[in-house]
Amino acid sequence: MFPADLKYTKDHEWLKPAGDGTALVGxxxxxxxxxxxxxxxxxxxxxxxxxxxxxxxTVESVKxxxxxxxxxxxxxxxxxASLGDHPEAVNEDPYGKGWMVKVKLAGDLxxxxxxxxxxxxxxxESH
Amino acid sequence: xxxxxxxxxxxxxxxxxxxxxxxGGWDMPVQYPAGIIAEHEAVRTRAGLFDVSHMGExxxxxxxALALVEHLTPNAVSKLAxxxxxxxxxxxxxxxxxxxxxxxxxxxEEFLLVVNAGNSDKDYAWVQQHAxxxxxxxxxxxxxxxQIALQGPLSLxxxxxxxxxxxxxxxxxxxxxxxxxxxxxxxSRTGYTGEDGFELYCAGGDTERLWxxxxxxxxxxxxxxAGLGCRNTLRLECKMALYGxxxxxxxxxxxxxxxWIVKLDHGDFIGREALLAAKAAPAPRKLVGFxxxxxxxxxxxxxxxxxxxxxVGFVTSAAPSPTCGINLGLAYVPTELAKIxxxxxxxxxxxxxxxxIIPTPFYKRTR
Numbered sequence: 001m002f003p004a005d006l007k008y009t010k011d012h013e014w015l016k017p018a019g020d021g022t023a024l025v026g027x028x029x030x031x032x033x034x035x036x037x038x039x040x041x042x043x044x045x046x047x048x049x050x051x052x053x054x055x056x057x058t059v060e061s062v063k064x065x066x067x068x069x070x071x072x073x074x075x076x077x078x079x080x081a082s083l084g085d086h087p088e089a090v091n092e093d094p095y096g097k098g099w100m101v102k103v104k105l106a107g108d109l110x111x112x113x114x115x116x117x118x119x120x121x122x123x124x125e126s127h
Numbered sequence: 128x129x130x131x132x133x134x135x136x137x138x139x140x141x142x143x144x145x146x147x148x149x150x151g152g153w154d155m156p157v158q159y160p161a162g163i164i165a166e167h168e169a170v171r172t173r174a175g176l177f178d179v180s181h182m183g184e185x186x187x188x189x190x191x192a193l194a195l196v197e198h199l200t201p202n203a204v205s206k207l208a209x210x211x212x213x214x215x216x217x218x219x220x221x222x223x224x225x226x227x228x229x230x231x232x233x234x235x236e237e238f239l240l241v242v243n244a245g246n247s248d249k250d251y252a253w254v255q256q257h258a259x260x261x262x263x264x265x266x267x268x269x270x271x272x273x274q275i276a277l278q279g280p281l282s283l284x285x286x287x288x289x290x291x292x293x294x295x296x297x298x299x300x301x302x303x304x305x306x307x308x309x310x311x312x313x314x315s316r317t318g319y320t321g322e323d324g325f326e327l328y329c330a331g332g333d334t335e336r337l338w339x340x341x342x343x344x345x346x347x348x349x350x351x352x353a354g355l356g357c358r359n360t361l362r363l364e365c366k367m368a369l370y371g372x373x374x375x376x377x378x379x380x381x382x383x384x385x386x387w388i389v390k391l392d393h394g395d396f397i398g399r400e401a402l403l404a405a406k407a408a409p410a411p412r413k414l415v416g417f418x419x420x421x422x423x424x425x426x427x428x429x430x431x432x433x434x435x436x437x438x439v440g441f442v443t444s445a446a447p448s449p450t451c452g453i454n455l456g457l458a459y460v461p462t463e464l465a466k467i468x469x470x471x472x473x474x475x476x477x478x479x480x481x482x483x484i485i486p487t488p489f490y491k492r493t494r
Contacts, residue, residue, distance in 0.1 A: 033146075036157075036356065037164045039447045042423050058476075060425045062163045062447055063356050065476075091162070 001029045001119075003095055007071065007109055008118035014095065015071040015112060017105070025071055026099045027059065027090065030122045035061040038090040043068075043079040043100060050074065052107060057100065059090065071112055074103035134180035135273045135334040143352055151245030153181040156354040163356040167449040170320050170361055174279030174345055175353030179326065180334055183247030184272045185240040185254055189263030192236045199257060200230060201380065201389040201396050207232040212300045212317055215388050217242075217253055218398030222379035222405060226250050226370055229317065231302060236263075239313075243370050257397075273334025277341055278324035278353070278361075280492075285345040286325055290314070294325070308340030319358065321365035321492055363444050364490035366416060366457065372428060372443040373414060373457060381405050382459070384414045412440065413465040416487035419454040419473070424480045426456040431474045434464070442473060450490050456482070 006014045012031035016024045032038065040060040050056045050070040057068040079101050083089060090098040113121065131154035140147065145156035156178065158166060169175045187195055197204045202215035209232050217225035226246040231239040242250040251267045258265045277286055287294050292305030292314060302315035313328040329337050342350065359369070366384075368374045374383050381389065381402055389402055419426060425447055432440035445456025460471050467486055472479040 036146075037162045040423055040425060060423075060447070062167075062360060062449065063157070065425065065427065 002115040002122075004115045006095065006115065007112035008115065008121075009069065009071045009112060010121060011067075011069050013069060013071050015109065016095075016099075017109065022077060022102060022104055023072070023074070024099045025101050025103060026094055027066075027068070028118070028122075029094050030126075031066070032091045032094045032098070035059065035064060035066060036091075037062050038087045041080075041083045041087050041090065041100060043083070044076050046076050046078055048076050049106070050076070050103075052111060068100065070103075072103070072105055072109055073107040074105045076101050077104050078102040132181070134178055135331045136178045136180060136275075136338055139335055139338055140178065140352075145352070145354060148355070150181070150355055151243075153244055155181060156352070158354040158356045159352045161351050163354070163360065164449045166351050166353040167357040167360050169349060169351040170279045170322055170353055170357065171450055172280065173349035173351075174277060174281045174285055174324075175320075175351050175357065176338070176341055176345065177276040177278065177353050177358060178274075178338070179276050180273040180331070181244035182269075182274055183242040183244060183250060184268040184274075184328070185242065185251055186233075186237070186266045186268050187240065187254065187258075187263055188237045188266075189261075190236055191261030192238055192263040195254075195258055195261040195263055196230060196238050196240070197394055198261070198396055199254065200228075201391075201398060201402070202230070203390045203393040204230060204232075204238075205393075209234055210301055210303060212302055212315060213388075214300075216374075216380060216385070217250060218380060218396070218402075219376065220397060220401060222381070222398040222401035223376045224370065224374045224378065224380070224383075225253050225376070227368060227374060231313070231315070239268075246370060271331050272328055273331045273337070274326060274328045275334065275338055275341065276318055276320075276324060276326045277345070277350075278318045278320040279322050279350075281345070281348050281350070282322070282324040285341065285348055285350060289340055289344055299323075308337060310337050310340075312337070319367055320361040321367070321488070321490060322361075323492075357449075359444070360446050360449055363446060363455065363457070364448055364450055364488065366488040369444060378459070379405055382410055382412055382414065410462050412459045413462050414443070415458055415460055415465045415471070415484050416489060417456050417458060417471060417473070417482040417484050419456075419480060419482045421480075422454070424473075424475055424482075425454045426473045426475060426480075426482065432458050432460055433472050433474050433479050436479075438474075439464070440471070445473075448489060455489050457487075460484075
């Protein structure tokens with residue numbers, strides 16, 4: 001449920017470093033399950049820069065809305081335009097087709113959790 | 128926090144991998160693995176099965192029962208035939224809501240009042256408080272009663288093989304007593320989804336057997352277990368009121384658009400004088416339906432309605448509508464703004480967003 005090659009935030013975003021100073025960002029399996037059916041993902045324009053922890057968008061489900069916060073400082077290189085017609089990809093494939101933005105990293109990833117630490121956090125939250 | 132209350136179906140929900148939430152102190156399923164949209168569509172096109180055992184049941188019986196229920200509710204109770212149900216309310220003297228409820232006429236001198244789970248204790252106290260002046264008994268049957276709601280166009284076809292009672296002749300908002308899957312039930316052709324369907328009341332201890340029998344009969348026909356998440360989107364599309372949203376103790380029955388349950392010329396009831404006065408004066412606000420114009424603009428419950436930067440009203444309920452495919456909502460707005468086709472602004476996370484007032488209900492089934 002929590003791939004080992006990803007980094008995680010306490011707010012349930014994931015970040016996947018590509019190794020070239022860029023990374024993909026999305027929300028975790030746990031987050032999509034808590035939201036339920038996703039109907040819209042509001043994402044920023046490419047070229048916008050965000051600080052670590054800053055809100056960069058929102059994800060709306062039938063039931064509720066949740067803010068998306070940047071796992072690490074960086075500039076948006078690309079957004080996942082296919083979510084416009086297929087927001088359900090966030091539910092069906094949160095670590096794959098459900099990715100949200102590609103960022104050029106501007107800082108380090110020291111503040112992020114590894115899969116083991118994130119799994120422990122989720123387990124504590126759901127009990 | 129005190130422990131959540133559980134319905135007799137709690138274990139069944141967990142077996143079905145439901146996502147459970149605290150709903151007014153009850154541990155209830157908000158959705159099953161199929162999800163809110165799939166459950167919503169099942170109810171609109173096939174059928175869904177809801178656990179509504181958390182609802183409250185109050186039985187009033189005796190020579191003074193009719194007079195008590197007429198005193199407590201604004202609808203014309205004496206016009207109810209035995210075997211008939213109607214939607215009504217408990218009102219305060221000022222015409223605002225204690226709760227909304229269904230009244231079942233079980234006999235000349237016997238009524239079953241079905242109230243909201245979260246208001247059940249308050250409602251029972253309210254009935255008890257007024258009962259001493261009337262010759263009748265009041266019994267809170269909530270702790271010993273289970274209830275499930277089978278809703279959707281295939282409801283009759285799913286339920287009929289489980290009972291010798293002929294279901295087709297039961298009219299909308301009528302009920303009868305019979306056995307379903309060998310279990311004694313009150314079989315009521317009512318619901319909170321805008322579809323055909325049946326609400327089945329039984330003894331608490333029989334509820335899980337009844338649920339399993341209906342699930343087994345319906346699953347081959349596409350029945351899904353349905354949670355509170357889709358119950359809310361289904362009722363919102365039909366503009367059915369929800370206590371704590373469209374109605375509460377600050378909103379009176381006429382501004383809620385529920386004038387049709389208020390029979391002002393049918394004898395006295397608590398709240399009648401206030402509603403007579405309200406009817407004589409121009410209404411300052413009205414409940415309207417709206418849609419947002421952009422896909423990204425999704426209004427939510429309790430957001431402010433604004434005009435020139437000032438709050439002039441509020442959203443009662445709002446959500447993306449699975450059936451209509453647009454973002455809908457209900458809101459109280461000043462009467463001068465309440466025109467079909469008119470624009471009202473809803474403040475969505477700091478942005479004033481234009482929405483259009485559209486006719487309600489948003490959805491109506493074709494019979």
